[in-house]
Amino acid sequence: MSEVISIANQKGGVGKTTTAVNLAASLAASEKKVLLVDIDPQANATSGFGFSRSDYEYNIYHVLLDIKDVSDVRLKTSMENLDLVPSNIGLVGIEKEFYDKDVKGKEMILKNKLAEVVSEYDYVIIDTPPALGPITVNALSASDSVIIPIQCEFYALEGLAQLLNTVKLIKKTINPRLTIKGFLPTMYTSQNNLSKQVFSDLKQHFKSKLFVENKTSSYIVIPRNVKLAESPSFGKPIIEYDIKSQGSRAYQNLAQSILAS
Ligand SMILES: Nc1ncnc2c1ncn2[C@@H]1O[C@H](COP(=O)(O)OP(=O)(O)O)[C@@H](O)[C@H]1O
Ligand SMILES: [Mg+2]
Incomplete structure (x- = not known):
């Protein structure tokens, strides 16, 4: 069975x-x-x-407009088991497109378009924009669950209620199976009191929704790690850029925890 997971905030x-x-x-x-979508x-x-x-030439914008299918636009990445549906700045036009034409069932377009390929994959991971507009609604409608990255810095939990309400609303209306997979503390700095405070707030409110390491049962936090920030400029995920870095190990732990769940 394939599992579709959105990364949203x-x-x-x-750190989405x-x-x-x-x-x-x-x-x-x-x-x-x-x-990866x-x-x-x-x-x-x-x-x-x-x-x-x-x-x-084509990207997710053309898929959402139904000009192309996912199988037409997906790209093979440097990793054997990983395909990517690319995006492009032109995607900003989609919201206007949806709005102007009042497209029927517009919340379900991504789900319907993914249906063609979803059975080929164990996991579909969706990277969403920093907004709760129609694009993110499409992602959440297409997903079994959502991972919410929480940056361990100022005002981390501000706006979270709004996101949780959106998830609740989508669950109640168009996607009853949507669950919160977990909250993921990101850019954690152990020397920083603010990081500790954010993490302890998360523990207090959402303890059961934090990811834990399989072996040690300790909570998974993504550390602030310069290698993680550098790797995109080399066009590589951290596991290919510096597999032994702390950032790489943290994301491998996250993957193992999800595989075991
Ligand atoms: N754990 C981390 N350690 C160091 N830098 C990070 C970490 N996570 C993200 N970054 C950097 O912070 C910036 C924002 O992260 P990004 O993942 O693009 O956030 P979002 O997708 O939510 O906008 C990027 O420059 C990224 O490289
Ligand atoms: Mg982003």
């Missing part, structure tokens, strides 16, 4: 793309067939795999 810069890319790559390295107009997951505009 309407805040920018919290880093998580989508590196979770997808870590699952693929564990011999799982993975499709970039549905953010900023296309950072696409460039994170070293693809630039000239490498592909």
Whole structure:
């Protein structure tokens, strides 16, 4: 059975793309067939795999407009078990397109388009934009679950209620099977009191929804790690850029925890 997981948080810069890319790559390295879907107009997951505009003609925008199918636009990545549906800045136009034409069932377009290929994969990971608009709604409607990265810095939990309400609403209306897979603390710095505070707040409110390491049963946190920030500029996931780095180990632990769940 395939599992579709969105990585979502309407805040920018919290580690969504880093998580989508590196979770997808870590699952693929564990011999799982993975499709990474970039549905953010900023296309950072696409460039994170070293693809630039000239490498592909069509992208998720054309899929959502039903001009192309997922199988027409997906790209093979440097990793054998990992395919990517690329995005492009042109995707910003989709919201206007949906709005102007008042497209019927527009919340379900991504789900319907993914149906063609989903059985080919063990996991489909969706990287979403920093907004709760129609694109993210499409991603959540297409998903079995959502992972919410929480940056361990200022105002981390601000806006979380709004995100949780959106998840609840989608669950109640168009996608009853949607669950919260977990909250993932990101950019954690152990010397920093604020990081500790955010993590302890998360533990207090969402203890059962934190990921735990299989072997040690300790909570999984993604450390602030310069290698994680560097790897996209080399067009590689961390597991290919520096497999032994702390960041790489943290994302491998996350993947193992998900594989065991
Ligand atoms: N654990 C980390 N350690 C260091 N830098 C990180 C980490 N996670 C993300 N970053 C960097 O922070 C920035 C924002 O992360 P990103 O994953 O793009 O967030 P989002 O997709 O939520 O906007 C990027 O430059 C990224 O490389
Ligand atoms: Mg992003």
